[in-house]
Amino acid sequence: MFDYSFHWRPVVKSLPELIQAGLVTLEIASLAMLLGVVIGLCLALMRMNMKGPLKWFAVTWIEIARNTPALFQLFFFGFGLGAFGINLSPFTIILTGLSFNCAGYLAENFRGGFQAIPVMQINSARCLGMNSWQAYTRIVIPQVLRIVYYPITNQMVWAVLMSSLGMLIGFRELSGETQFFASKTFRVFEYFAAAAVIYYVIVKIVLGASRLLAMRLFRY
Amino acid sequence: MIQIRDLHKHFGDLHVLKGINLDVNKGEVLSIIGSSGSGKSTLLYCINGLETIQQGTVHINGTDVHAKNTDINKLRQKLGMVFQQWNSFPHLTTLENVALAPRIVKGKSKEEALELAAKQLKHVGLGDKLKNYPVSLSGGQQQRLAIARALAMEPEYMLFDEATSALDPEKVGEVLDTMRLLAEEGMTMICVTHEMSFAREVSDRVAYFHEGIMEEIGPPQQVFEDAQSEHTRKFLMNVR
Numbered sequence: 001m002f003d004y005s006f007h008w009r010p011v012v013k014s015l016p017e018l019i020q021a022g023l024v025t026l027e028i029a030s031l032a033m034l035l036g037v038v039i040g041l042c043l044a045l046m047r048m049n050m051k052g053p054l055k056w057f058a059v060t061w062i063e064i065a066r067n068t069p070a071l072f073q074l075f076f077f078g079f080g081l082g083a084f085g086i087n088l089s090p091f092t093i094i095l096t097g098l099s100f101n102c103a104g105y106l107a108e109n110f111r112g113g114f115q116a117i118p119v120m121q122i123n124s125a126r127c128l129g130m131n132s133w134q135a136y137t138r139i140v141i142p143q144v145l146r147i148v149y150y151p152i153t154n155q156m157v158w159a160v161l162m163s164s165l166g167m168l169i170g171f172r173e174l175s176g177e178t179q180f181f182a183s184k185t186f187r188v189f190e191y192f193a194a195a196a197v198i199y200y201v202i203v204k205i206v207l208g209a210s211r212l213l214a215m216r217l218f219r220y
Numbered sequence: 221m222i223q224i225r226d227l228h229k230h231f232g233d234l235h236v237l238k239g240i241n242l243d244v245n246k247g248e249v250l251s252i253i254g255s256s257g258s259g260k261s262t263l264l265y266c267i268n269g270l271e272t273i274q275q276g277t278v279h280i281n282g283t284d285v286h287a288k289n290t291d292i293n294k295l296r297q298k299l300g301m302v303f304q305q306w307n308s309f310p311h312l313t314t315l316e317n318v319a320l321a322p323r324i325v326k327g328k329s330k331e332e333a334l335e336l337a338a339k340q341l342k343h344v345g346l347g348d349k350l351k352n353y354p355v356s357l358s359g360g361q362q363q364r365l366a367i368a369r370a371l372a373m374e375p376e377y378m379l380f381d382e383a384t385s386a387l388d389p390e391k392v393g394e395v396l397d398t399m400r401l402l403a404e405e406g407m408t409m410i411c412v413t414h415e416m417s418f419a420r421e422v423s424d425r426v427a428y429f430h431e432g433i434m435e436e437i438g439p440p441q442q443v444f445e446d447a448q449s450e451h452t453r454k455f456l457m458n459v460r
Contacts, residue, residue, distance in 0.1 A: 118305075118307070120305055120307045121307055121309070123307075124303065124307040124309075125309075125321075126270070126296065127270070127301040128325060128370070129293050129297040129326075129373060130293070130321060130324065131293050134324055138324065143309075143310065143311055220310060220311060220354075220355055
């Protein structure tokens with residue numbers, strides 16, 4: 001029969017550590033998204049506007065990031081590069097891997113966003129004497145950001161959850177920390193249940209913040 | 221003045237403009253009429269360099285538009301353009317729509333640009349819509365916004381590409397009135413239009429385009445009453 005008895009006390013005792021680890025998770029996800037947005041934007045522009053090696057660089061990045069498991073990508077930056085004598089810290093590995101993955105997905109979101117802007121918007125801007133840089137930064141990109149805002153939010157949630165892969169390369173974010181305590185105390189269910197709640201709360205905070213930001217940013 | 225000499229434009233195999241020669245003087249209002257696909261709009265695009273050309277020249281105040289060393293962004297400040305689709309910038313208020321280019325292209329201060337923008341918007345009758353976003357404006361209001369936006373660059377010439385064709389019929393009048401006002405103030409204008417009464421009453425000259433050739437040009441009286449070309453007479457009969 002069912003003879004598992006729950007013991008929550010160890011979980012409660014290590015709650016400060018878990019919450020601390022939750023903040024690490026949020027930090028990793030935010031940094032990865034920041035890099036992902038900047039790189040993704042560049043990849044989308046390279047894919048759409050460039051020819052030759054730069055275009056193929058972007059296409060290859062996007063293809064690999066989207067069409068292979070994120071875990072493999074992480075392992076590549078960890079054990080793969082390690083095999084060549086390039087040893088990155090767990091923090092760098094998870095940040096690089098997550099950014100690589102997010103940039104690939106976001107690039108395609110951005111591409112969709114750019115394609116949704118009528119070419120006449122650019123023509124109108126150019127007719128007012130703006131150069132193409134001004135037309136892009138003042139007219140096109142603000143509108144693209146609005147279009148891709150909610151897909152970006154989605155990706156941010158995904159980044160928070162995906163950072164749990166850090167556990168598998170020995171990084172002590174929320175999942176890594178949970179694993180550490182679980183194996184120390186054998187209260188596996190309790191620790192992971194608590195971690196799930198913390199993940200849920202983090203995502204709720206992220207979504208709430210993005211909604212507030214949207215209200216401030218988008219006035220039309 | 222605008223000088224066009226032996227202008228040829230091809231889109232692939234399609235020969236859209238077949239040797240256009242045209243001078244537009246300062247202060248003149250020229251209307252271009254003709255059926256769809258006759259090259260009227262393409263001519264405007266060639267004048268402000270939105271389209272490349274295959275042969276011939278376009279000079280604005282003596283500057284070759286299509287020369288490699290021409291600063292096209294500088295040249296375009298002299299040429300205001302209003303399109304069929306008004307292309308308001310949806311993320312900016314009407315005031316910001318108009319103030320943006322004077323600020324970032326001409327380097328005016330923010331206050332100066334906003335003041336200029338407000339003045340231009342009042343001029344086209346949008347003085348009470350300064351804080352509105354384009355999405356809350358009607359088509360006619362957005363088209364007047366587009367005119368104010370072009371005027372804020374203090375251009376010497378205004379190019380209108382079927383500025384009223386995409387509007388609801390009851391909104392056409394307000395935009396035409398604004399164009400009339402500009403003409404009265406002495407603005408040099410090239411208007412591609414399907415509004416025959418506007419072409420007739422406002423223009424100094426009317427040009428008729430047929431399959432990439434300027435078949436007829438002259439004072440409205442002459443073109444409308446006494447057209448020389450068979451095609452012009454046929455076209456005018458059909459649009460009446």
